[in-house]
Amino acid sequence: MDPGAKILSLEQMDQWVASEKASGRRIGFTCGSFDLLHAGHVQYLAAARDLCDRLIVAVNSDASVGRYKNPLRPIVPERERMYVVAGLAAVDAVTILEDDRPLSLLIRWTPELYIKGGDYHVDELRSGDDVRAYGGKVEVIRPGFDTSSSKVIDRIGVLSAHAEPEAASAQTARGLVLLDRDGTLIRNVPFLHDPAKVEILPGVIEGLVQLQAAGLRLAIVSNQQGIGLGYFTAQDFIAVNQALLRELGARGIRISRIYFCPHSLADQCSCRKPAAGMVIRAMRDFKAAPGQTFLIGDSDDDMQAGATAGCHTVRTGKEGFGPAAEQILSLLRQRSKG
Numbered sequence: 459m460d461p462g463a464k465i466l467s468l469e470q471m472d473q474w475v476a477s478e479k480a481s482g483r484r485i486g487f488t489c490g491s492f493d494l495l496h497a498g499h500v501q502y503l504a505a506a507r508d509l510c511d512r513l514i515v516a517v518n519s520d521a522s523v524g525r526y527k528n529p530l531r532p533i534v535p536e537r538e539r540m541y542v543v544a545g546l547a548a549v550d551a552v553t554i555l556e557d558d559r560p561l562s563l564l565i566r567w568t569p570e571l572y573i574k575g576g577d578y579h580v581d582e583l584r585s586g587d588d589v590r591a592y593g594g595k596v597e598v599i600r601p602g603f604d605t606s607s608s609k610v611i612d613r614i615g616v617l618s619a620h621a622e623p624e625a626a627s628a629q630t631a632r633g634l635v636l637l638d639r640d641g642t643l644i645r646n647v648p649f650l651h652d653p654a655k656v657e658i659l660p661g662v663i664e665g666l667v668q669l670q671a672a673g674l675r676l677a678i679v680s681n682q683q684g685i686g687l688g689y690f691t692a693q694d695f696i697a698v699n700q701a702l703l704r705e706l707g708a709r710g711i712r713i714s715r716i717y718f719c720p721h722s723l724a725d726q727c728s729c730r731k732p733a734a735g736m737v738i739r740a741m742r743d744f745k746a747a748p749g750q751t752f753l754i755g756d757s758d759d760d761m762q763a764g765a766t767a768g769c770h771t772v773r774t775g776k777e778g779f780g781p782a783a784e785q786i787l788s789l790l791r792q793r794s795k796g
């Protein structure tokens with residue numbers, strides 16, 4: 459059964475509620491944002507379903523979550539949150555809650571039970587009086603797990619603040635290669651924001667494999683003024699990178715970090731190439747001396763940024779990425795001889 463079938467519009471829910479009530483079933487109602495579904499949600503919804511014959515879950519819309527929780531939330535869009543909740547056996551019907559509070563829906567459907575999961579007393583619920591006024595009853599289900607979406611997010615934040623331990627082999631890395639993205643690794647599409655348009659240029663895969671095998675670490679340095687100009691979002695940029703990293707990863711190529719400048723020319727920042735900000739920051743992060751750092755790019759701005767930072771610059775010409783990578787490899791070979 460497709461969980462999507464349990465997702466009902468307000469009007470469909472009117473009919474559904476009427477028909478369930480006509481069959482003598484006790485309706486329970488609960489609501490919430492269900493942003494990152496966790497054990498606590500599953501436990502409370504299962505317990506809620508035990509109290510009634512049919513359980514309605516109203517999922518807060520994206521706009522309402524942004525208003526009552528945090529403008530940066532939710533993480534998961536409303537259509538997907540509703541679908542996930544609908545996938546639970548305890549849940550009979552799912553609808554959207556556009557308001558911050560469920561009062562209008564409670565009055566519309568007058569469920570026998572208004573159920574909330576949490577650590578508060580029944581009397582603390584703001585809608586309690588209104589529910590009792592139409593003859594309904596309020597139930598609070600105590601949490602069975604010490605978790606919440608916010609705790610999961612905190613945990614992710616803490617984990618991402620920890621630098622991933624480097625493989626022992628990376629600690630003996632022979633240097634750092636900074637790669638321009640558009641026009642160097644992938645075909646240049648003006649203001650690229652569509653992952654489907656990512657096209658890795660000829661010679662790139664082979665070249666990166668060789669550079670990595672030679673003990674060099676790889677990072678991207680990319681100007682993305684389209685973000686600053688509002689042509690696309692940072693999320694679009696990330697989605698494009700995800701497509702690129704997926705293809706490179708499938709070939710065993712690991713891009714350690716992506717540096718990007720979201721500013722426009724008017725911002726006069728110090729990171730937008732030809733300024734050297736991103737290059738200097740990358741060298742600092744990777745503890746790579748200028749002499750151990752190589753920048754591959756296709757434009758004057760790339761060459762200028764690398765030169766200002768004092769690292770080796772290699773420009774991809776008509777022949778593409780292969781000869782550029784080969785230049786760096788041959789330099790390394792000379793060095794190891796000398």
Ligand SMILES: [Zn+2]
Pocket residue numbers: 719720721727728729730
């Ligand atoms: Zn910048």
